[in-house]
Amino acid sequence: MRLLRIVPDNTRFRFVRxxxxxxxxxxxxSLATAILLLTAGLHFGIDFTGGTLIELQARNGQGNAAQVREIAHGFGVGEVEVQEFGSEGGVSLRVxxxxxxxxxQGAxxxxxxxxxxxxYEFRRVETVGPRVSGELVQSGTLGVVLSILAVMAYLWFRFELQFAIGAIIGTMHDIVLTIGFFLITRIEFNMTSIAAILTIVGYSLNETVVVFDRTRELLRRYKSMPVEELLDLSVNSTLSRTAMTATTTALSLLALVLFGGDAIRDFAVVMLFGVIVCTYSAVFISSPSLIYLGVKASNRVAAEADQGAVKKPAARTGPAGAAP
Known part of the structure; x- marks a missing residue:
């Protein structure tokens, strides 16, 4: 019985070019993301800003955000952010x-x-004080930083220096583009978003390590092959696995986006974008970066030759210099 092949075994597409x-x-x-981050900033959720979040659902199925905004402004509690969300009739208030x-806050x-x-039916009421929100900001930031440092340490011991730097470039690239996605879509950035970013870091690392493992294996096998051809070969040889992983993960996330409900939709959308970005970076960013980081088959040959010379015992000679 012939197995299903998403990508043919003899694929030789030139990705590196x-x-x-x-x-x-x-x-x-990445530059546009940095500019947007400094100018517009992220749409922080109540986890980080503090305050009260109230989600309403119109009993007759037709919400009126303008009317809710007018009534809420009469509370005398400062600027109240009112917007429609989710299905028809959903309105949220952020105080x-x-x-x-x-x-x-209870008042x-x-x-x-x-x-x-x-x-309106009150579907969700959430209150976070300023002290708690400040602690959540510190904990979330610390979690992301420590995870990135742990990834860097793992890559440093797992690969040679050039491979480690290439994997770090790919991981940081995915984080930056995910932040840009938050900035463009204005999806609320909260503790769930931190979980999404950490998950994307793990997925990005997994995709990159698979390709780099094959690259390192091919460096030992084809010692005279030009590095660009070798990188194309490593990407093509892992392309079926990459496509299968990305497709199955994306289908699962798409189901969550369509049928998971409002509570998990934002997380699933960010993760779906992350899967696309991680797949793109593993093929078109991390692997080609090895060319500029000095990974060459000739370096591998020289290193193995030096190791062989050290392990090979020196010939023994007699008193007059002749071999015994």
Missing amino acids: FRRFSFPFSALV PVQPGGEQA VVQKARAAFDKD
Whole structure:
């Protein structure tokens, strides 16, 4: 019985030549991400900013965000952010942190219930104080930084220096583009987003390590092959596995996006984007970067020759210099 092949075994597509387009493209996107991050900033969720989040669902299925905004502004609690969300009739209110602690935040919820309980169902009420939000910011940032450092340490011991740097470039590239996705789509950045980024880091590392393992294996096998051809061969030989992994993961995430509900939709959308970016970077960013990092088959040959010379015992000679 013949097994299903997504990618034919004899595929010899020249991926590395596209580095002349992928590198400038990724550089421009990364620069645009940095500019947007400094100017617009992320749309931080209540986990990081503090305050009260109230999600309403219209009982008659037709929400009126403008009317809700007008009523909420009359609460006297500062600037209230009101927007539609999810399915038809969904409206969310985001109230900033109130002076007076938990009692003041609770009073906001009571005002909202008195004003909207007749026409709207309260689907979610979440309150986070400024102290808790500050701790969450520190914990989330520390978690991301420590995970990146752990990945770097693993790559340093797992591969030679050039491979480790190439994998780090690919991982950082995926993180930057994911942040850019948050900036462009204005998806709320909260603790769930931190979990999505950490998951993307792991997926990116997995995709890159698979290709680099094959590259290192081929360096030992084809010692005279030009490095560009060898990198193309390593990508093509792992392409079936890469396509299968990306396809199955993307289909699972697509099901969550379509049928998972509002609670998990943002996470699934970010992860779906992450799978696409990680697959792209493993093929068009990490692998071609080895060319500029000095990975050459000739270096491998020289290193193995030096090791062989050290292991080979010196010939023994007699007193007059003749062999015994």
